[in-house]
Amino acid sequence: MNVETGKAAWRETIPVWRAFEPSPKPETEFEQARVVIVGTGPVGLAMAIDLGQRGHEVIVLGRFDFVPAGSKAICFSKRSLDILDRLGCGEQAVEKGVSWNIGKVFWKDRSDPVYKFDLLPVKNQKMPGFINIQQYHMEDILLDRLKQLPNVQIRWGHEVTALDTSEESAIMSVDCADGAYRIETEWLIACDGNKSSVRDLMGLDFEGRIFEDNFLIADVKMKEDRPSERWFWFDPPFNPGQSVLLHKQPDDVWRIDFQLGWNIDREACIKPENVNPLVRAMLGDDVEFEEEWYSVYTFQCRRMQHFWHGRVIFAGDSAHLVSPFGARGCNGGFADIDNLGWKLDLVLEGKAPFDILESYDSEAIVTADENILNSTRSTDFLTPKSDISRAFRDAVLDLAEDHPFARALVNSGRLSTAISYPDSSLSTADADVWSGGIAPGSPALDAPLDNGWLLEKLGGRFVLLTTTPFADLPSGLDVLDIAQEPANGLLRERYDLQGGGAYLIRPDQYVAARFRQPTGAAIADALARAMGEQA
Amino acid sequence: MSLTLETNLEDPDAIYEKLIAMLESHEPEKALRASARLVLLLINHIGDRKVIDEAIERAALLTEA
Numbered sequence: 347m348n349v350e351t352g353k354a355a356w357r358e359t360i361p362v363w364r365a366f367e368p369s370p371k372p373e374t375e376f377e378q379a380r381v382v383i384v385g386t387g388p389v390g391l392a393m394a395i396d397l398g399q400r401g402h403e404v405i406v407l408g409r410f411d412f413v414p415a416g417s418k419a420i421c422f423s424k425r426s427l428d429i430l431d432r433l434g435c436g437e438q439a440v441e442k443g444v445s446w447n448i449g450k451v452f453w454k455d456r457s458d459p460v461y462k463f464d465l466l467p468v469k470n471q472k473m474p475g476f477i478n479i480q481q482y483h484m485e486d487i488l489l490d491r492l493k494q495l496p497n498v499q500i501r502w503g504h505e506v507t508a509l510d511t512s513e514e515s516a517i518m519s520v521d522c523a524d525g526a527y528r529i530e531t532e533w534l535i536a537c538d539g540n541k542s543s544v545r546d547l548m549g550l551d552f553e554g555r556i557f558e559d560n561f562l563i564a565d566v567k568m569k570e571d572r573p574s575e576r577w578f579w580f581d582p583p584f585n586p587g588q589s590v591l592l593h594k595q596p597d598d599v600w601r602i603d604f605q606l607g608w609n610i611d612r613e614a615c616i617k618p619e620n621v622n623p624l625v626r627a628m629l630g631d632d633v634e635f636e637e638e639w640y641s642v643y644t645f646q647c648r649r650m651q652h653f654w655h656g657r658v659i660f661a662g663d664s665a666h667l668v669s670p671f672g673a674r675g676c677n678g679g680f681a682d683i684d685n686l687g688w689k690l691d692l693v694l695e696g697k698a699p700f701d702i703l704e705s706y707d708s709e710a711i712v713t714a715d716e717n718i719l720n721s722t723r724s725t726d727f728l729t730p731k732s733d734i735s736r737a738f739r740d741a742v743l744d745l746a747e748d749h750p751f752a753r754a755l756v757n758s759g760r761l762s763t764a765i766s767y768p769d770s771s772l773s774t775a776d777a778d779v780w781s782g783g784i785a786p787g788s789p790a791l792d793a794p795l796d797n798g799w800l801l802e803k804l805g806g807r808f809v810l811l812t813t814t815p816f817a818d819l820p821s822g823l824d825v826l827d828i829a830q831e832p833a834n835g836l837l838r839e840r841y842d843l844q845g846g847g848a849y850l851i852r853p854d855q856y857v858a859a860r861f862r863q864p865t866g867a868a869i870a871d872a873l874a875r876a877m878g879e880q881a
Numbered sequence: 882m883s884l885t886l887e888t889n890l891e892d893p894d895a896i897y898e899k900l901i902a903m904l905e906s907h908e909p910e911k912a913l914r915a916s917a918r919l920v921l922l923l924i925n926h927i928g929d930r931k932v933i934d935e936a937i938e939r940a941a942l943l944t945e946a
Contacts, residue, residue, distance in 0.1 A: 734913065741917035751925040 361639065363415035363482035368503035371524040379405050379531040380694060382518070384506055384544050386410065388419065388481060389662030389679035390537030391488035395433045396687030398495035400806070402694055405529070407520060409543070411503035413489075417563040417639050418481035420595055421576075421673035424466065425764040425789065426680040427473035428855065432806050435491040436473065439484065443477030444594050449576040451758045453743045455583045460746040461756040465763075470836055471792035472799040476761065478574075478595045481676070509534075509547040509658075516657040533690060534658045537679070542664035548655065554648030555722065557669065559729040560606040562642050564621050567599050568635035578758040580743055584627040589728050589758075591671070599638050602628065603670070605729065606642070616640040645669040647722045649714045653682070654707040661686060666714040668721035671728060671759030678717045681765065682710050688806065688853035692877060702878030705772050713765045720760045727757035764789040772852070774859035774872040783842030783860065790855045793837035800837055804855050808873060810864075811841070812848035818866035820873050852876055884935040 381397055383390045386408030394406045422430075422439065430436035447466040450459035465475030492498050501522070508519035516534040520527055536544035545551070577592040584590065588605035595601060604624055606615060614620055621640045629635060649666035653659065662679030686706050692698035730736035745752035766788040767773070773786035784791055793800040803826055804811075810825045819825065828834050828843065838844050848864040849857055850872050859872035890896055900919075904912045924933055 733910075737910075737913040738917040738921070741914050741921055744914070744918055745921060749922075752921065755921070 360410070361415040362412040364413040364486065366411050366502040368411045368523040369501040371522050371527055375527050377527065377529045379403070379529050381405070381533045381535065381690070382407060382516075382529055382531040383535045383537055385537035385539060385542075385662070385664070386413075386485075386500060386502070387537060387539055387662070387679075388484050388488060388676055389683055390535075391485060391492065392429070392433060392680055393535055393537055393661060393683040393687065394498045394500070395435070395488060395491055395495065396683055396806075397691065398492065398498035399434065400687065400691045402497065402691070404498045405531075406498065406500045407504040407506060408500065408502050409505035409538075413482050413485045415482055415639065417565045417601065417641050419484070419673075419676035420478045420480060420593060420601055421677075421761070422477050422479060422484065422680075423673060423677045423762040423764075424471070424473050424475050425762070426677045427477065428764075428789075428792065428801055429680050429684045430487075431473065431801065432684075432855070433488075433491065434494075435487050438487045438490070439479060440474065440477055442483050442487065442596055443479035444574050444596055445474035445477050446574040446576065446594070447475035448573075449578065449758070449761070451746075451756055452577065452579045452582065453746070454581050456747070458747075460743060461753040461758075465761055468791065468840075470794050472801060473792070476576075476673070478593050478601075480595055480597075480599065483596060484676075506538075506543055506547070509544060511548070511655075511657055513656065532657065533694075535686070535690075536658060536660045536664045537662050537683075538664050540663045540667060542660070544658065545650070545660065545664055548658065550650060550655070552646070552648035552650055552667065554646065554667075554718065556644075556646045556648070557725055557729070558608055558644060559725075560608070560610050560612070560615075560642055560644055561670075562604040562606055562615055562621065562624070562640065564602045564604065564625055564640050565595070565599055565638035566602065566625055566635040567597075567638050568629070568633055569598055570600065570629075570633065576761075580758070582628075585624065590628065591758075600635075610642075612642050616642050643670075645725075647718045647725070649711070649718060652707055653710050653714075654703050659686060659690075659703065659706065661710070665710070666718065668717050669725045671724045672717070672721050672761055673759070674717035674721055674762045677762040678713060681713050684854045685709050685713075689878070691853075698878045701880070702772075705770065705878065709767045709770055712767050712769075716765050717762070724757050724759045728759075767856070770856075772858060772876045772878065774850075774875055776860065778847075778860075778862035780842050780860065780862075783840070784849070784857045786857050786859055788857055790849075790851055790857060791840050793840050794833065795831045795837065796833040801855060804851055806853045808853060808858075808876070809851045810848055810869060811851055812864065813838075813843055813846040814848075816864070816866070820866070820870040823869070823873060850876065882929055882932055884932050884939065 381404045383393050383406045394404050397404050427436050430439050449463045451461040453460045504520050504522045506518045507521050510517045515530050517530045574594050579590040585604050591603040593601040646667045653665045661682035668674045689702045730739045742752050742755045746756050768787045770787045813828050815827050847862045850859040852858050858876035907915050
């Protein structure tokens with residue numbers, strides 16, 4: 347805090363999208379809580395909705411008293427949209443965002459793409475393959491949803507300054523405009539980003555690689571009639587030897603990422619007099635544009651060794667970082683909270699042992715590792731680190747136009763998709779023969795029903811998806827009887843249920859088990875395993 | 882299938898001659914890229930992951946001698 351102005355230094359450097367009144371200090375000096383989330387970014391807010399709509403009292407602490415503007419996450423995957431839909435705000439995101447499924451990769455000055463991909467290969471699902479939406483719009487949408495959850499309290503301008511953990515709780519010191527106070531909480535979820543103060547206060551760090559290449563993000567406003575597609579260029583005439591990525595956002599804002607190389611003057615390269623000519627060369631002389639926000643970044647592909655530390659759980663960028671090519675940052679964070687929400691709910695309700703959080707650690711690490719692997723591979727293709735690496739990269743592009751096999755090697759970012767946990771301790775291995783369908787540990791695939799969509803009906807609890815109703819089910823397990831759904835052809839096909847059977851689906855809409863000839867006992871056994879009971 | 886190590890070529894000298902002639906027809910730095918194209922074409926033709934892995938590992942070992 348700056349004592350004279352009463353304003354924190356970040357107010358001078360971080361652009362503000364929406365400012366709030368700083369939240370007052372709570373009346374008690376030493377507060378008791380069950381769940382505290384640190385961080386008011388999209389991951390923290392989504393975590394708060396998930397736990398809030400499960401009925402828990404949640405406190406969210408944000409060190410900012412505003413939603414930041416600037417260039418942050420923009421690409422939200424189908425899986426994230428499915429999660430947001432379960433959280434009650436997926437449709438709002440799609441309505442505001444720019445939907446897209448197609449990506450094109452260009453090379454040099456050639457007007458035809460050398461490679462093209464479709465991110466929604468399976469059609470007839472509620473959500474599109476991807477949307478682009480500015481992170482501040484996403485945060486507005488999440489905050490709107492939170493207005494319907496009075497049991498979630500957001501405190502703007504409350505910063506954690508000290509942390510003391512024990513086996514029973516985490517005790518944190520919090521600073522706000524009217525002074526300091528303490529909270530003792532059963533659970534602390536750190537969604538406080540890359541520079542996580544919770545991680546620092548616990549003396550924890552990341553492991554992995556840091557990349558030194560620099561990228562300029564130019565968010566510009568212009569009226570352009572380009573299609574809603576992701577366009578990527580290798581070595582275009584308007585940025586020779588480097589790459590460029592173009593995305594359309596809502597409100598006529600376009601994001602252009604220019605690769606800059608290694609040795610640059612970071613301050614100079616975001617000055618309008620240096621950025622505008624780059625943008626002009628790309629768009630041509632006849633396009634009017636204005637600066638929305640210019641910034642420069644480097645990136646890292648790293649994660650914490652573990653995300654679960656007793657009473658403190660890490661989710662999102664506080665736990666793992668990736669390069670932006672592949673949109674695996676914020677989408678990875680949403681995957682975390684989707685995985686954690688129902689497990690922590692069971693622990694809070696006393697319905698599952700603490701150890702179920704071990705499965706959060708292992709499953710979220712599977713997700714993080716796959717994201718880091720893909721993002722590292724993309725980065726090595728985009729920015730070859732040696733002459734031989736560049737020779738092979740260029741050889742792939744040489745071949746791509748006329749040789750279909752080489753197009754599969756063109757890596758301009760492998761975009762975020764739902765990640766499976768084939769070795770999850772919560773899954774029950776198949777005992778029957780299936781041809782296709784969804785294997786245990788994989789996310790449920792959407793399908794149209796007569797009235798709505800499958801994923802809408804799965805919701806956020808354990809569900810048995812079955813072709814025949816039967817008695818003696820474990821108590822509390824909801825049943826979705828497919829026979830009651832007239833238009834179920836695609837569903838049966840996607841789940842290999844033409845011959846009958848049942849799927850046990852977790853609250854995060856992952857398959858826990860499936861049976862050709864389901865019995866109450868087998869289902870009860872699989873349900874117990876999925877709820878963290880060790881066999 | 883495993884990587885074939887016995888000779889599998891009908892006229893090895895002619896194939897070798899053609900390979901070198903192709904590479905030498907390029908400037909040195911372009912030759913690197915041309916040989917990369919050749920490697921990629923052949924890798925895809927082989928397709929078998931086990932064979933490709935074995936070839937990559939064998940090539941790596943030999944450079945250390």
